[in-house]
Amino acid sequence: MKKVLKLVLIVLMFAAGVFSFDTITAKAAVNDFQVKAILPSNNNPQSSYFDLKVKPNAEQTLRIRITNNSSKRQLFNVKPNNATTNSNGVIDYSLQAKKDASATTSFSDMLGDQTGKQVSVAGKSSATVSFKLRTPKQSFDGTVLGGFIIYSASAAEQAQKSKQSSNLAHYVIAARLVESTKQITPDxxxxxxxxxxxxxxxxxxxxxxxxxxxxxxxxxxxxxxxxxxxxxxxxxxxxxxxxxxxxxxxxxxxxxxxxxxxxxxxxxxxxxxxxxxxxxxxxxxxxxxxxxxxxKIAKPGINWKQIIMWIIEGLAVLIVLGYIINKFRKWMKKD
CATH class of the missing domain: 2.60.40.10 (Immunoglobulins)
Known part of the structure; x- marks a missing residue:
């Protein structure tokens, strides 16, 4: 019985290994780094992101520190985006949204032609990326919302080759800008x-x-x-x-x-x-x-992985049942 159970265990472990291999390789594609907003003096002291009280026609620099925790040099992309709402009803900083028709100004307007930057960071060290921000001459009411998305271009290239790009680490630092505390009625x-x-x-x-x-x-x-x-x-x-x-x-x-x-x-x-x-x-x-x-609604697909797993599990059950039946027959013959 021990030999049979050992065989069944080997079969199940093999099946589990085959169907979880893609998860193991995906973890290896996630790059190791940290980001931090270097907060200016006009930042809300309660916030860890850029939460700025600004004035009309003012210029300031926004700085982000990137720490490469890996032992290898990495190239990082830093991209500013306007905040928008995605199809799940969640504020999203990664969709490269254009300024909405209802907006008088936007985060991208204040950054001008700075659509993104790259920085090379040696292993086990840090580097700082800077963006110049200028507020419009005309004062604005309410909140302007945007953010920076940061990821490793080196890891992205490596992941693309191994077809694991969906498992890349992306970090977002939000940026909220206000000029006054005037309450705005939503619509x-x-x-x-x-x-x-x-x-x-x-x-x-x-x-x-x-x-x-x-x-x-x-x-x-x-x-x-x-x-x-x-x-x-x-x-x-x-x-x-x-x-x-x-x-x-x-x-x-x-x-x-x-x-x-x-x-x-x-x-x-x-x-x-x-x-x-x-x-x-x-x-x-x-x-x-x-x-x-x-x-273009797709027809329900066949989950071949699940079907094969069911077959393997079924075979394992049959092996155990066969062994038990065989033992029972031998016991009956002895009697």
Whole structure:
């Protein structure tokens, strides 16, 4: 029995090793470094990121220290971006968003033509990257939100060769700029609903815009979509969302059980409650055959890894059962 159990254990360990190998190699691609904002005198002392009280037509330097913890020299990319809201309803600093149509100024405007910098850092040492920031002559109300995304270009090149680029370490340092403490009343505008496909899955995209220079925080988002015969096709109840100031975004609702939508008319009933405002929407929208084709919803794929694992596990069970049955027969013959 011990030999049989040993054989079964070897089979299962082999299977586990085969199907977890990609995870092991992915970890090796994550680069080892740290970043820190060197905070200026006009920074909020309670914040570890750039949280600046600025004046009109003023210039200052923003500095970031990068520490390379590895033993090898690395080349790092530092890219400034405007903050926006992504399809999950989260403030995102990595999407290279253009200035929203509702904004009078933006973080990228204040940095001018500084779209990014590279710095080479020796192993076990640090280096500083600087960006010149100039505020507009015209004063602005509310909050301007942006940030810097930092990653190792050396690790990115290495990961691309090994096809593990999705496991790279990226760090973000946010930048929040205000000139006054004037309270801004937010305004969330509805810009229609569209049936789309994301990674081959059906999604109902609700296009929204925060038109004011203020964060809508602590958002509780509730939405229900019904179709013909008042049949529910999507339901979302999400909390702790945050919408960036002056941002346009398509919040995506998954359909129930990832079912495709048929062509026809649908009703969206939606409530959005934030820490500084609430909004209700009751809207009709139409899904056409053309929309369905454009969405490019993928057919459910076959998970071959899972199937092979089931086969291996099934074989292991059969080996054990066969051994037990064989032992039982021998015992019966003795009697």
């Amino acid at each position: 969330l505008v509805y810009h229609g609903t569209k049936y789309v496909g994301t990674n081959g899955l059906p999604r109902i995209q609700v296009n929204l815009q925060n038109t004011q220079p203020t964060i809508i925080g602590d958002v509780h988002f509730k939405a229900t979509v019904t179709g013909e015969g008042n049949k529910k096709v999507a339901k979302v109840d999400q909390k702790m969302l945050n919408f960036a100031p002056n941002s346009s975004f398509g919040y995506q609702l998954p359909t129930l059980n990832n079912q495709k939508l048929k062509s026809g008319q649908y009703r969206l009933n939606m409530t959005v409650k934030g820490d500084n405002g609430s909004w209700k929407f009751d809207k009709l929208f139409t899904v056409t055959d053309k929309d369905g084709k454009a969405a």
